[in-house]
Every structure is written in C-alpha cells, then in structure tokens.
Amino acid sequence: MEHEQQCADRDPSAKQRLNQSQPSVCVTSGRSPCFAFKREYGIVDAHYETIDSLEALVWLSTMTGSKRITIHDIARKAGVSPSTVSRVLNSTTPVAEAKRQAVTTAIQQLDYRPNLIAQGLARGTSTIIGVLTQDIGSPFYGELLRGIEYGFRGSRYHPIFADGNWQQAEEYNALNILRSRQPEALIILGGLMPDAEMLAAAQEFPLIIIGRSVPSLEEYCVLVDNFQGAYRATQYLIEMGHQRIAHITGIRSHQDTLDRQAGYEQALRDANLPINPDLIVEGTFQEQSGLLAVETLLMRANPFTALFAANDQMAYGARLALYRRGIRVPEDVSLIGFDDLPSSAYTTPPLTTVRQPTFEMGMSAAKATLNLIDQRPWPLPQLTPDLVIRESTGFARR
Amino acid sequence: MEHEQQCADRDPSAKQRLNQSQPSVCVTSGRSPCFAFKREYGIVDAHYETIDSLEALVWLSTMTGSKRITIHDIARKAGVSPSTVSRVLNSTTPVAEAKRQAVTTAIQQLDYRPNLIAQGLARGTSTIIGVLTQDIGSPFYGELLRGIEYGFRGSRYHPIFADGNWQQAEEYNALNILRSRQPEALIILGGLMPDAEMLAAAQEFPLIIIGRSVPSLEEYCVLVDNFQGAYRATQYLIEMGHQRIAHITGIRSHQDTLDRQAGYEQALRDANLPINPDLIVEGTFQEQSGLLAVETLLMRANPFTALFAANDQMAYGARLALYRRGIRVPEDVSLIGFDDLPSSAYTTPPLTTVRQPTFEMGMSAAKATLNLIDQRPWPLPQLTPDLVIRESTGFARR
DNA sequence: GAGGTTTTTGAAATCGCTTTCAGAAAATTA
DNA sequence: TAATTTTCTGAAAGCGATTTCAAAAACCTC
Numbered sequence: 001m002e003h004e005q006q007c008a009d010r011d012p013s014a015k016q017r018l019n020q021s022q023p024s025v026c027v028t029s030g031r032s033p034c035f036a037f038k039r040e041y042g043i044v045d046a047h048y049e050t051i052d053s054l055e056a057l058v059w060l061s062t063m064t065g066s067k068r069i070t071i072h073d074i075a076r077k078a079g080v081s082p083s084t085v086s087r088v089l090n091s092t093t094p095v096a097e098a099k100r101q102a103v104t105t106a107i108q109q110l111d112y113r114p115n116l117i118a119q120g121l122a123r124g125t126s127t128i129i130g131v132l133t134q135d136i137g138s139p140f141y142g143e144l145l146r147g148i149e150y151g152f153r154g155s156r157y158h159p160i161f162a163d164g165n166w167q168q169a170e171e172y173n174a175l176n177i178l179r180s181r182q183p184e185a186l187i188i189l190g191g192l193m194p195d196a197e198m199l200a201a202a203q204e205f206p207l208i209i210i211g212r213s214v215p216s217l218e219e220y221c222v223l224v225d226n227f228q229g230a231y232r233a234t235q236y237l238i239e240m241g242h243q244r245i246a247h248i249t250g251i252r253s254h255q256d257t258l259d260r261q262a263g264y265e266q267a268l269r270d271a272n273l274p275i276n277p278d279l280i281v282e283g284t285f286q287e288q289s290g291l292l293a294v295e296t297l298l299m300r301a302n303p304f305t306a307l308f309a310a311n312d313q314m315a316y317g318a319r320l321a322l323y324r325r326g327i328r329v330p331e332d333v334s335l336i337g338f339d340d341l342p343s344s345a346y347t348t349p350p351l352t353t354v355r356q357p358t359f360e361m362g363m364s365a366a367k368a369t370l371n372l373i374d375q376r377p378w379p380l381p382q383l384t385p386d387l388v389i390r391e392s393t394g395f396a397r398r
Numbered sequence: 399m400e401h402e403q404q405c406a407d408r409d410p411s412a413k414q415r416l417n418q419s420q421p422s423v424c425v426t427s428g429r430s431p432c433f434a435f436k437r438e439y440g441i442v443d444a445h446y447e448t449i450d451s452l453e454a455l456v457w458l459s460t461m462t463g464s465k466r467i468t469i470h471d472i473a474r475k476a477g478v479s480p481s482t483v484s485r486v487l488n489s490t491t492p493v494a495e496a497k498r499q500a501v502t503t504a505i506q507q508l509d510y511r512p513n514l515i516a517q518g519l520a521r522g523t524s525t526i527i528g529v530l531t532q533d534i535g536s537p538f539y540g541e542l543l544r545g546i547e548y549g550f551r552g553s554r555y556h557p558i559f560a561d562g563n564w565q566q567a568e569e570y571n572a573l574n575i576l577r578s579r580q581p582e583a584l585i586i587l588g589g590l591m592p593d594a595e596m597l598a599a600a601q602e603f604p605l606i607i608i609g610r611s612v613p614s615l616e617e618y619c620v621l622v623d624n625f626q627g628a629y630r631a632t633q634y635l636i637e638m639g640h641q642r643i644a645h646i647t648g649i650r651s652h653q654d655t656l657d658r659q660a661g662y663e664q665a666l667r668d669a670n671l672p673i674n675p676d677l678i679v680e681g682t683f684q685e686q687s688g689l690l691a692v693e694t695l696l697m698r699a700n701p702f703t704a705l706f707a708a709n710d711q712m713a714y715g716a717r718l719a720l721y722r723r724g725i726r727v728p729e730d731v732s733l734i735g736f737d738d739l740p741s742s743a744y745t746t747p748p749l750t751t752v753r754q755p756t757f758e759m760g761m762s763a764a765k766a767t768l769n770l771i772d773q774r775p776w777p778l779p780q781l782t783p784d785l786v787i788r789e790s791t792g793f794a795r796r
Numbered sequence: 797g798a799g800g801t802t803t804t805t806g807a808a809a810t811c812g813c814t815t816t817c818a819g820a821a822a823a824t825t826a
Numbered sequence: 827t828a829a830t831t832t833t834c835t836g837a838a839a840g841c842g843a844t845t846t847c848a849a850a851a852a853c854c855t856c
Binding site for chain 3: 470483484491513515521
C-alpha cells in the first residue's frame, strides 16, 4: 500500500483513478511496478474501462515485463513438468526430442531467462566471486580488476567488488558485505587485514590473495617479487653510474613498501654504497606525496642524481616537483618508478619503471580461483617484475 | 558423488578411508565441502575411528564452517520459531523482549548472517544494482565507479559490474549477464547500444544513464554538457590569443566526440575564426592516438599554436609527441584536455583541462537509482564542466 | 507377447528466508 | 471474572529453481 501511496503522490489524478476501482494495479507482483506503472499509465488508461481488473493486471505486466516468467510458465506452455524444463535447461538428463523442442521454443517465445537467485538457492551455489579491493579507481587496481574481469569471462562466475578504501574497519565491513552474498570464493587484493583474518577467511572460502604474501597461505598468493624489482631498479641506476640515489617509500604499514625499500638498500649494500637516511623519504603512494618528498629531499640539501619512487604515481609527483625547480630529467636526475601504469609510457619523458604484470596477475588470480572451486590444481604463474627502461633515466653526470 | 570422486582423486588414501564407511563426509551440505575437506582432513582423521558418522559430520562442518547456519538453527537455539527469528531480524513485527534477547544472543553466538540469496528469493528483491561499464580500468571510468561505489555505501544495495569493452556485442552480453542476476535497477555508462535498446531496458528496470543523453529518457541521464565544455576550452584558447587551434577528436561513433567537436567549432565560428579541417584529426580517446595525431598534424605542415584534445589521455599522448619534437608546452603550443583525470594535475606541465565531476556523477547516479527504486523523486544535479586552468596553456606567441 | 531393461518423466521435497493467517497469550475493559 | 481487544507467535505456504525417487514408457530379448 505504501507503494501505491507514493506512486500516486507523483500524479494526483492517477491516484483518483486508482482509488476508484483498481487499487491493486500498482501493487502487482514483481519488481518496482510503480516505476513501470508511472511510465505506462497513459497507455493502460486508454483501455481502462473496457477490461476487467485481472486482465488489466496481466496485460499491464506483459507490457511492462514486470511479471517475471518462471520455469512453470515454460512448463505449462510446453506441456511438460517443470522438472523436464530444468532438465533441458541444464542437460542433466536426456529428454525426448519432441519435448525438448517444445521446451526450447517456449523458452524462446517467452524470452525466458532462469532466475539466478532461485538457482543459487536450489543449487547452493551463488556463482559469485567476492573481490575485496582497496581502491577501485586507482590506475593500478583498475588494471587488476580488468584482469580479474577478463579471467572470469565465459565462466559462469561473476565477480562482485567491495572496497576497503585502505582502512581496516571498512575492509572488515566490505568482507562482511561480500560474505552475505554467499560468494563461492574470495579474491583479496592486498589490504591491511591481519594475517590471522586471512587464514580465517581461507577456512571459510577458497581464497586467492593478490599482492601480498600470507604465511602458510603462500600457495594461494599471486604476487610479484617486490624486493627483486626494487633491487633491479636500484642496480640499474648504479650501473648507470649513480651513487647518490634517493628513495621515496610507500606507506610504512604496507609490506610492499618494506620489501621495495629492502631491495633498494640491498642493491646499495651490494655495490658498497652507503645507505643514507637523508635520501629516504616516506610517501603515501600518491602523486602529491611524491611531489612533497622531492621538496623535502631538496630541502635537506643532500644532493642526489637519481631517484627511485616506490610507485609510478609518486614518480609522477616527483617529476613535477623537479620540473618546477628546473631540474631536468634525466639530464640532472634520473627517475625510476614501480608498477608501470598504462600512462607511464606517455609521461614526459616516458618513465623508466619496474613493470608489474598487473593485468596478468588479475587474470591468473581469476583462473586460479576457478580451479580452486572445481578442486583442480591451481597453478599460479611465476611472475617476475621487469625493468622497463624508457627515457627518464640516464647516465649520472660525472 | 562427483565431488567425492574428485576430492578423493587428490588423495588416494583418503579415498580408501572414505569408501570404508563414511562415504558421505565429503558430500555434506554447504559449499565446496571438498575444499575444506582437503585442508582439514588431517585433523578429522586423527579422531576418525572414535566418533560416529554423524558426529564426525557435524564436527567437521563446525571446524570448517562449511555447514552454513540458518535461521532454523537460531530458532532452535533460541527456542522460538523461525518466523520469530525473521521478525527480530527485520523488526517487522514486535517480539516479546525475552525472546528477542534469546534470538539476538543466539545470533551472536553462532555468528549468524542471513543468506542474502534466500532473502532475495523470498522477498523478490535482489538488492543488486547492475552497472554496465565500458572499460573498468580506465582512469575515467575508475573515478566513476568510485563514485557509484560510494553512493551505494550504507544502502542495502550493492552494485555489480559487467563490462562491454566498447563493443556492442559484448555490451549486449554484459547486459544479459546483469539481467540474469535480477538487478533491481540498472546504471548504464555510455556505451554503443542503440537508443531503442536503452528504452527497452528502461521498460524493464529503473534505469539511470551516465554520460549519454537518450531521447525521451533525458530525466534519467546524468551528464555534463560536452558542447559547452569544449566551447569554453576553445574560447579560452582564443582569449589567450590563439588563432590556429588544432583539435584531436575522439571516436566518431561516440556522441561525446561529436558534441565536443561541435563546441570547438562553434567557439571558432563565434570568434570569426575559420574551421580548418587540416587542423582536425580523429583519435581513439587513448594516449597513443594523441601522439599519432600530433605527428599527423605536424606532417600536414599547417602550423598551430594551440591544441585541444577531446580527452586527457589523448592530451598526454600529444604532449609526448610535442616533447619528442622539441616543441615546448606552453611556450610554443598550448595544450588543453578534457576530463581532468586525477593525474592531470601532475603532468609536466600540469594540464589545463575541462573538468568533469566524474566522482560526483557516479555518486549522484547511485543516489538517483536509490530514489528511483523507492519511488521517490530522483533529482539529478545540474553538472557543469569547469575549465581548470593549469600550466599547459599560455598566451599565443605573437 | 511375457518378462526384463533402460529411458524418460512428473510429483514432491528442498534450498533459507519471508509473510500471511489464525490461534494463543496478554492486556484491557466492563 | 467474563468479555473484548490487542499483541505475539508458530504453522504453513510461498519465492523459483534443482534433484531425488519412483512410476510410466519405450525398448529388448527370447
């Protein structure tokens, strides 16, 4: 009734007509009848007086498609039982050719599409994969999601996303949202959740983790060796003759940050170069922090000829700060990032960076998830970070 | 049985044990029992001989959480009927305080979470909103998705995405995928689908359209005035003294492209400047095409002092092409984009561009959808494109 | 054509929750 | 205290599929 009320509110004259004799038109079964009603009313109205309530109702629903057709409708139309329809739908059991035909045509004529929700309940499978993200919208995650999306193409599974926003509370919340949708598996992208929680989640669902290594869950983790990537980047700078190499780290609480910094330091150590705390600044993985970091670095007046940012976004910010100060890249300072975002090939100059095969990571996570669900082995590819040498790096000024 | 088979395959000895006496352990109710089984088997095995089949089953499920607890479990534990549990859950009908308490504690103790699928079936509401995207992963869409995500926060609705990949066939497919999940409303982002299809979809679902204007569905469209944005951008360049302004268009088949080009041309016309086809090049909205476009432009040897790219990504590419040729921005050529992607503030130089309030668009689309579902008015904000003047534009060389 | 198999088929139970309906309990009134 | 109301509560009927089970049909064999 509330529906009726609200609906009528939008059109007082409709309300009157409604109250006259057909109070139920607006409350027909199915979804948002009012919405459809509102749009369709004019048409219905034309025939209003000539048809009786039930007919109007049926007709209205036909018109608006608001009455979902079910397996029973098909069964009736094809003159078989619902079970049989189900059988031709899923080809679980052979069905006599004649009936199968009848069913098939009925399905086409009525444009029937099984209700996945009902299916889910009956089969106990939701065909939903929960994906816990931290920042849909960031270019890095965007690629990952693309990969995941792609990996599920053609399967009957569908990913649904919930975002943790890099905040633990929201992350738990997101996880619960996903949980309540009865996903058949979970993909978790990084995040701040303690390892214990991850283990708990792994008890509950088949679980694949991207971009993070959880002890005793290693075989379910898709990641790139951050240490190695950072090591290579730094090593490359050293090979180019750089000795004073600054580093903008990510957020302290992320494992990535720690690993990348460790790689950076190890490369320095292996080259017998000092690790100078003055050349290390903490960032937040965002552009702005890269800019600020360079300001800080410059203020410290501790000269450097190369700069390794823990991700591309910060490298962008750093690049801008350098530009503002008239410091040329790569002539005065070599700049190197991490991730290889799609747009890094188009910065000026194009950014040398450590490539993470982001799309592939997402895709193979999806594939692995499918395997996991089906109890098959779930080989995860050996992904290595590649150094992509472009034009933001050069030989050190002698 | 198939499950049992597969499961056993992974561990032949388990298979034997299984066949001995507890053939049903692996086929318990609930989700992916085998998966849990696989991990837990060792433990179960230890107690294997000492407990009887049923106990083992129950215990196993407790351990692995594979047996979902239902409203009945709660009812039993609290000594009430399922109906009552449902009532306290949804507070649809008052329930005696004592019982309500009992139920609440039972819920907590068993960590019960209602099954949204069952709920959906019973209530006939999926609490799912289908979102048809064209390119999750692109920075522009990323922001939009963020906004949508945000707009649904706190509501009981959850967006699910399906991607059309800028291809009509895939778009239809994506729409069908969404359809089968029984969404309660649809949000469509742009796309190639003919208007007629959109109208059909609107019959079927409450529908909000982002970034595209569909005749007779205008009141459901969230968009920014592309014409006006482009006009302003061009006008600004003219005000800065530019007379020879090149334009990189988007894909011909997109309405955005047409509108932006129209705005560009109108501004020229209004300033009594000629529209020179030689200064107009078609792009694809991607970086690479911006780069190519500049090459083309330069080849045509028709000088220009300013360049308006139909989106930021192409502006990035253009910027790089210019850089390669040693053409300075903004000293030699002023560059202006469209969209104001998050990273456009960090290019070198920071890009002057026409800002689309992308996040807000997504958010208000989500809010509008919510209103639509609840039969309330769905005010859509009046969004105007703003010119964001940064450092890629300057006065024309005289 | 009887007897035995193998296929097909429909009825009915089920999935987990909501919701109607009618009876039970409690509260109110007389 | 009996008669009425009002408030709570449980049984049962869905929601739209799937799946088990047993009966019906069709097919073989001898």
